[in-house]
Amino acid sequence: MNYKAHKKRYEKLNYRRCGNSGLLLPPITLGLWHNFGGRNRMSDESKKMLFRAFDRGVTHFDLANNYGPPYGSAESNFGKIFNSDLKKYRDELIISTKAGYDMWDGPYGEWGSKKYLIASLDQSLKRMKLEYVDIFYSHRFDPLTPLEETADALAQVVYNGKSLYVGISSYSSKQTIIMNKLLKDRGVRCLIHQPSYSMINRWIEKDLIKTLKKLEMGCIAFSPLAQGMLSEKYLKSIPKNSRAAENSSLDKKMITKTYLSKISNLSKMAKKRGQTLSQMALAWVLRHPTMTSALIGARTVKQLDECLDSLNNLKFSKSELKQINIFAKEEKINLWEPSSRY
Numbered sequence: 016m017n018y019k020a021h022k023k024r025y026e027k028l029n030y031r032r033c034g035n036s037g038l039l040l041p042p043i044t045l046g047l048w049h050n051f052g053g054r055n056r057m058s059d060e061s062k063k064m065l066f067r068a069f070d071r072g073v074t075h076f077d078l079a080n081n082y083g084p085p086y087g088s089a090e091s092n093f094g095k096i097f098n099s100d101l102k103k104y105r106d107e108l109i110i111s112t113k114a115g116y117d118m119w120d121g122p123y124g125e126w127g128s129k130k131y132l133i134a135s136l137d138q139s140l141k142r143m144k145l146e147y148v149d150i151f152y153s154h155r156f157d158p159l160t161p162l163e164e165t166a167d168a169l170a171q172v173v174y175n176g177k178s179l180y181v182g183i184s185s186y187s188s189k190q191t192i193i194m195n196k197l198l199k200d201r202g203v204r205c206l207i208h209q210p211s212y213s214m215i216n217r218w219i220e221k222d223l224i225k226t227l228k229k230l231e232m233g234c235i236a237f238s239p240l241a242q243g244m245l246s247e248k249y250l251k252s253i254p255k256n257s258r259a260a261e262n263s264s265l266d267k268k269m270i271t272k273t274y275l276s277k278i279s280n281l282s283k284m285a286k287k288r289g290q291t292l293s294q295m296a297l298a299w300v301l302r303h304p305t306m307t308s309a310l311i312g313a314r315t316v317k318q319l320d321e322c323l324d325s326l327n328n329l330k331f332s333k334s335e336l337k338q339i340n341i342f343a344k345e346e347k348i349n350l351w352e353p354s355s356r357y
Contacts (some may be wrong), residue, residue, distance in 0.1 A: 042307075191326070
């Protein structure tokens with residue numbers, strides 16, 4: 016495929032400044048956690064999603080070392096598409112990756128040691144056929160490795176030109192403050208934090224969002240649709256092609272009666288706004304001035320377009336927010352809570 020980007024790709028999106036930095040990010044970022052893996056190649060639909068996203072102004076593609084399955088395959092598949100079709104647009108793209116979770120056998124294949132983080136990024140660059148990434152994240156807080164060591168690793172990848180910026184994911188407010196200072200002492204800024212956040216997973220509202228504002232750090236929310244739970248797909252039954260049906264990071268047990276009641280009521284509110292529930296959920300996440308971007312996953316181009324169309328209506332009245340708050344309650348679905356516990 017000889018891909019050529021749409022000439023008017025930058026005409027509709029209002030890019031957001033990432034904290035107090037020179038970097039602008041699109042309000043919607045495409046994540047490659049699911050649906051972009053595979054041992055040999057990326058599916059045709061996934062390729063179309065990458066191209067469609069960029070044609071609509073999405074410049075930011077988010078990966079991690081173990082995205083797939085199998086581990087590493089999302090990066091490898093992305094690298095092939097990058098090399099064949101996107102390389103000429105490299106200076107228009109923000110490509111991020113992460114390390115912190117399980118990746119390879121033995122004691123050096125996960126967590127936050129310098130040994131693991133540096134080796135992982137080297138592997139990621141080879142898989143994606145890149146000289147550097149734009150953002151490299153510590154994917155989770157490691158309670159057993161001194162934070163100074165993790166900070167050393169993050170600073171080193173910037174010094175060595177392997178990443179332009181660094182960030183953290185699923186860190187508590189307390190550890191975010193510490194990491195920010197450690198990186199600052201090393202002459203590197205902590206550009207961005209990537210926490211899970213949605214209408215039914217609101218943990219960052221306790222103190223993290225205020226901390227990020229105070230530190231002038233960017234914020235990109237992952238799982239803003241709660242892995243598809245903030246859509247109408249589960250109202251009648253569990254579809255075959257869904258994460259709950261596949262037990263892929265979403266347990267069927269999470270589809271409870273209380274959850275279904277909340278979704279039904281939120282869906283009615285969304286329709287009054289002329290949006291789908293997914294679109295309202297994304298707009299709700301992006302209502303925060305501190306929120307730089309919402310990180311979405313998609314299975315089809317149709318789903319991608321639906322998410323991007325959420326940007327057509329981002330405003331909420333006080334009465335709407337008050338009504339939403341009645342049903343936008345915690346559902347105990349934060350799979351990443353242990354990382355932010357410290």
